[in-house]
Amino acid sequence: MEAREVDVAIIGAGSAGLSAWHAAHKHRESVVLIEGGAFGTTCARVGCMPSKLLIAAADAAQHARDAGGFGVRTGPVEVDGRAVMARLKHERDGFVGHVLESMKRIDAADLITGHARFGAPHILIVGDSLRIEARTIVIATGSRTSWPKQFEAAGDRLIVNDDIFEWDTLPESVVVFGPGIIGLEMGQALHRLGVRVRIFGKSGSLGSFEDPALKEYADRTFNDELYVDPAAEVEAIERDGEQVVVTFLERHTGKRLVERFDYLLAATGRRPNVDRLDLENAGLALDEDGVPFYNRFTMQCRNDNERSDNERNDKESGSHVFIAGDANQELPLLHEAITQGRIAGDNAGRYPERRAGLRNTPLSIVFTEPQMATVGLRRAVLEQRLGGCDRIAVGEATFDNQGRATVLRQNRGLMRLYAEHGSGQFLGGELFGPQMEHIAHLLAWALEQRMGVNQMLDMPFYHPVLEEGLRSALRNLSANLQQGPAIEERCMEHGPGD
Ligand SMILES: Cc1cc2nc3c(=O)[nH]c(=O)nc-3n(C[C@H](O)[C@H](O)[C@H](O)COP(=O)(O)OP(=O)(O)OC[C@H]3O[C@@H](n4cnc5c(N)ncnc54)[C@H](O)[C@@H]3O)c2cc1C
Numbered sequence: 001m002e003a004r005e006v007d008v009a010i011i012g013a014g015s016a017g018l019s020a021w022h023a024a025h026k027h028r029e030s031v032v033l034i035e036g037g038a039f040g041t042t043c044a045r046v047g048c049m050p051s052k053l054l055i056a057a058a059d060a061a062q063h064a065r066d067a068g069g070f071g072v073r074t075g076p077v078e079v080d081g082r083a084v085m086a087r088l089k090h091e092r093d094g095f096v097g098h099v100l101e102s103m104k105r106i107d108a109a110d111l112i113t114g115h116a117r118f119g120a121p122h123i124l125i126v127g128d129s130l131r132i133e134a135r136t137i138v139i140a141t142g143s144r145t146s147w148p149k150q151f152e153a154a155g156d157r158l159i160v161n162d163d164i165f166e167w168d169t170l171p172e173s174v175v176v177f178g179p180g181i182i183g184l185e186m187g188q189a190l191h192r193l194g195v196r197v198r199i200f201g202k203s204g205s206l207g208s209f210e211d212p213a214l215k216e217y218a219d220r221t222f223n224d225e226l227y228v229d230p231a232a233e234v235e236a237i238e239r240d241g242e243q244v245v246v247t248f249l250e251r252h253t254g255k256r257l258v259e260r261f262d263y264l265l266a267a268t269g270r271r272p273n274v275d276r277l278d279l280e281n282a283g284l285a286l287d288e289d290g291v292p293f294y295n296r297f298t299m300q301c302r303n304d305n306e307r308s309d310n311e312r313n314d315k316e317s318g319s320h321v322f323i324a325g326d327a328n329q330e331l332p333l334l335h336e337a338i339t340q341g342r343i344a345g346d347n348a349g350r351y352p353e354r355r356a357g358l359r360n361t362p363l364s365i366v367f368t369e370p371q372m373a374t375v376g377l378r379r380a381v382l383e384q385r386l387g388g389c390d391r392i393a394v395g396e397a398t399f400d401n402q403g404r405a406t407v408l409r410q411n412r413g414l415m416r417l418y419a420e421h422g423s424g425q426f427l428g429g430e431l432f433g434p435q436m437e438h439i440a441h442l443l444a445w446a447l448e449q450r451m452g453v454n455q456m457l458d459m460p461f462y463h464p465v466l467e468e469g470l471r472s473a474l475r476n477l478s479a480n481l482q483q484g485p486a487i488e489e490r491c492m493e494h495g496p497g498d
């Protein structure tokens, strides 16, 4: 077996791994990147970018259908599945190409192909023929879709998101299991592109929302467009010829229906790729899912014989292994993978010295229409930190009659914002409405600046814009904090439709 000694070995050349490589390389000469699958990153190949390309085509079709509402006649809207998929693949290949181009900076000898696993705490075995001894190691192995055994009855008609982006044209029908982020984004997009879609959930959860009012509003809104049952009663999944047959009880009527679909899309969550790393040889403390315990500011893993961070003496160096991105399951999002990769790589390069990295406020955006967004810590975590639900004030506003949203015929949505009683400190919120990606950023930035609600209300608001809807929610929040007046005459106090 060939043997090699390096300063830093990074497992996984996805977004977290690439970011770790750049950070580690600032400190050390010999930094290798090991990739067991395709180069180009999940985000560019089968994740963020191709999914947004599919959604963009779907929204174009939907807006064309809606043009009549403005008095603009377009005639019947036709979706050319081959053209949709051709554009998607062309642009997707471009994004992958940019990633591959940027990787040319890395010396070819430091890009290693093969599946890596731990042989010992400092030893990685790559494939069957390479043994790497590394001073420090970064685990950046990403995640993959997981599904219950029951779906396997669908045979090769069981697909995951990756498979969609290889289609040459669109199928007639898809049954989507999982009304989470991927299920809603892909399900709504396919529906808008003319594919017959049903979305089935299990636990009642919907997208990224936790606030019951938001969940109820979003459920109603999605169901006005397509069939989504977040707590479906599915009795059987069978394969018949080239189709999947699903027997289920119809939502609201309870009627037993048997329907046939071309594909079953599993969007039932993702599991971290840590189960094939032989982590038992790494000497790390693992949680019940087999994921290493780690410090979220240094991304450093904990040795299995080690005390927790709080109890550890500053001088103890801790494990030489770091973990970043989807592999740790903390916040499986692209910007998080890059931030975590940078911190992990920086500390792997500095080791035994470590620095706490900057972790931004949690921010998540779901590219459905209306968009879903969440900003800040989860409500349950906030309640625990602040000492109870009565410490938190809520303010809300709908987009149902908001001026700019009405102008755009996108007047559906609700936002609920949270702040701390007494201090008036803004804490975060859940948003459902048109183009929430932008308002969610404003809120995340306000949260990073530790702004109070009244301070946010002192910021400029143009007219007529969607941000006036945000101002209404902030005014309601300020009134509920007993720090400002209740809204009495909306149009008198601001412009029409604020
Ligand atoms: C359909 C979809 C849409 C998404 N949309 C968005 C979005 O709009 N916005 C957003 O913020 N996030 C989105 N995400 C999430 C985002 O893509 C991920 O959070 C991000 O790509 C994770 O990066 P990573 O580096 O952790 O993992 P990856 O990019 O998956 O990299 C991990 C790499 O490790 C390799 N690997 C695994 N095990 C081994 C091993 N033992 N040896 C060697 N190599 C190994 C894998 O082959 C892989 O290349 C989406 C995800 C999906 C699936």
Ligand SMILES: NC(=O)c1ccc[n+]([C@@H]2O[C@H](COP(=O)([O-])OP(=O)(O)OC[C@H]3O[C@@H](n4cnc5c(N)ncnc54)[C@H](O)[C@@H]3O)[C@@H](O)[C@H]2O)c1
Binding pocket: 148, 177, 178, 179, 180, 181, 182, 183, 185, 200, 201, 202, 203, 204, 205, 206, 207, 267, 268, 269, 270, 331, 332, 333, 364, 365, 366, 367
């Ligand atoms: N816009 C974005 O930022 C974006 C887009 C796509 C994916 N992602 C990332 O990828 C992650 C994974 O997405 P996901 O949608 O696979 O996971 P998810 O956790 O968001 O949703 C999984 C859903 O499947 C449901 N479910 C579980 N078992 C089921 C079963 N047997 N039958 C029916 N439903 C079942 C769950 O209740 C949940 O609603 C997300 O958490 C997100 O971090 C982000």
